[in-house]
Amino acid sequence: MNPKxxxxxxLAVFLLVAVSGTTAALMLALEQNINMFYPPAEVxxxxxxxDRTIRAGGMVKEDSVARDNDSLAVAFTITDYKGADFVVSYxxxxxxxxxxxxxxxxQGQLGEDGVFAAREVLAKHDENYMPPELMDLAADIExxxxx
Numbered sequence: 379m380n381p382k383x384x385x386x387x388x389l390a391v392f393l394l395v396a397v398s399g400t401t402a403a404l405m406l407a408l409e410q411n412i413n414m415f416y417p418p419a420e421v422x423x424x425x426x427x428x429d430r431t432i433r434a435g436g437m438v439k440e441d442s443v444a445r446d447n448d449s450l451a452v453a454f455t456i457t458d459y460k461g462a463d464f465v466v467s468y469x470x471x472x473x474x475x476x477x478x479x480x481x482x483x484x485q486g487q488l489g490e491d492g493v494f495a496a497r498e499v500l501a502k503h504d505e506n507y508m509p510p511e512l513m514d515l516a517a518d519i520e521x522x523x524x525x
Contacts, residue, residue: 475501
């Protein structure tokens with residue numbers, strides 16, 4: 379075989395192995411950082427893993443919020459209104475939009491006992507949400523249209 383052709387084959391094989399190795403390492407790193415989302419039904423039935431960080435979401439069940447008087451700890455229940463409920467424990471400041479009956483997403487780890495230990499709580503708002511700072515401006519615009 380021609381030495382020039384032989385060196386090109388070695389170079390092509392080396393590049394193929396290098397690209398494959400880099401792709402495999404990248405996929406492995408990304409897989410460890412992906413936070414999968416699980417609805418309440420999958421958290422309750424055991425589909426959600428207990429050994430890694432996940433996201434779960436649903437509605438805060440009415441009359442389920444229990445706050446600790448001496449700390450920022452709070453426990454509440456997330457439901458899908460179809461019979462799947464699970465308890466969330468969180469210690470920290472809750473978002474301003476957090477309230478019973480509100481849709482939320484929690485990020486954390488599901489314990490073996492079924493209690494979700496949240497590290498982050500995100501409250502969702504509907505498509506009609508308007509920041510309080512802009513409400514007065516919107517009212518002024520609506521008022522000027524009617525005149």
